[in-house]
Every structure is written in C-alpha cells, then in structure tokens.
Amino acid sequence: QVQLVESGGGSVQAGGSLRLSCAASGYTSSSYCMGWFHQAPGKERERVAIMFIGDGSTDYAASVKGRFTISQDNAGNTMYLQMNSLKPEDAAMYYCAAAWSLRGYCYPGARNYDYWGHGTQVTVSS
DSSP states (O other): OOEEEEEOOEEEETTOOEEEEEEEESOOSSOEEEEEEEEOTTSOOEEEEEEETTTOOEEEOTTTTTTEEEEEOTTSSEEEEEEOSOOGGGOEEEEEEEEEOSSSOOOOSGGGOOEEOOOEEEEEEO
16 A cells, blocks of 8 residues: 655745655555645645656646756655745645556546645745
8 A cells, every 4th residue: 555645845935945755655666656736725636746756757737847846765765846936826735646657657637646645735925
C-alpha cells in the first residue's frame, strides 16, 4: 500500500518561496507517476506538476511553469515541490498523489491517481 505524507506548507507573502515535501513509501518499482495537485475552496483539484519516476520526466501546469520545480531525492523516497515567486492565486491546499503507470505516461487529471496524502495548506498574501 502506497502511503504519502506531505509537509512544508505555510503562509508567505507574494513573491516568496516555499518547498513542499512528500514522503512516500510502499511502492516497489519505478513505474509510478507522482505529482502535486492543488485545490482552492469551491474549485476542482488540479495538477500542478507531475513526474514519471522511471525516467524523471516532468510536466507542469502552464500557470506554474518557470516558477515551480518538482524533484525527488536520490533514494526516491521523497518528492519535492519548490515554489518560487508565489502569487495569491497559488494559495490552496496542496496534495501529493501517486499512480501506477504501465506505459510511462502520466495523465494530468486528478481522477487518474489512486493514492493521496492528506494535504498541506499554502497561503499567499498580497
């Protein structure tokens, strides 16, 4: 059973930075997609950034390209989301997610992910 635990959320002013961490356990191969999603009140959960663990390929939402970076540690146990130049519209609950991927393609929709953390709140003040 895959388990995901997020940390690193908090409150920052616009233009500031945060780094989110996702401690992952329970998966035994590299054929997984892992990603960060966010959800603001009254809105759908949306992809922020995703990575195919097998080759490290990444994909970002257009709104965060050039500002956010998804990465993992060498052991593959922790995934990060470095968030720079934060904007008020980035404020949301951020979730770490994972899904098995036989073909190495990571679908962007939240419904394609089977495992979720409990989330960590990010607040950005203007």
